[in-house]
Amino acid sequence: MTIYGIPNCDTVKKTQTWFNTADISFDFHNYKKDGITKEKLKSWIKQLGVDPILNKKSATWRALSPEEQQAITTPTAAINLMMKSPSIIKRPIIEEGEKVIMVGFDADKYKEIFQK
Numbered sequence: 001m002t003i004y005g006i007p008n009c010d011t012v013k014k015t016q017t018w019f020n021t022a023d024i025s026f027d028f029h030n031y032k033k034d035g036i037t038k039e040k041l042k043s044w045i046k047q048l049g050v051d052p053i054l055n056k057k058s059a060t061w062r063a064l065s066p067e068e069q070q071a072i073t074t075p076t077a078a079i080n081l082m083m084k085s086p087s088i089i090k091r092p093i094i095e096e097g098e099k100v101i102m103v104g105f106d107a108d109k110y111k112e113i114f115q116k
Helices: 010-021 038-048 059-063 066-070 075-084 107-114
Strands: 002-005 027-030 093-096 099-103
Touching: 002 010, 010 107, 038 075, 038 099, 099 107
Parallel strands: 002 027
Antiparallel strands: 002 093, 093 099
16 A cells, blocks of 8 residues: 655645554655656556546645646646646545555545455
8 A cells, every 4th residue: 555645744644644543554655755757647547537636726736827727638738747746646645556546535435445
């Protein structure tokens, strides 16, 4: 199990705390320190589409000009933006092997998925 995110993100912290409390082991991948590959982003988008991965509510997205926002019309454009500014990727993204299990924090869904 790998949790992808940024360590100072409150949602990522809640997720890590939940996993630790539930005694579920995980690896943590820090977007800012470890980066993110184009292949990983392509895999996530292939599984879920762009909208669940690209955080259009983030401060990073809001800081883009309207022209820059409107230019994100393809998965390739979204991937290029996310590689340039990884803080625009929704978080956390929880992956088991190569499969995305969940995006975001939801304790009830975590219980349902991870405590079978």
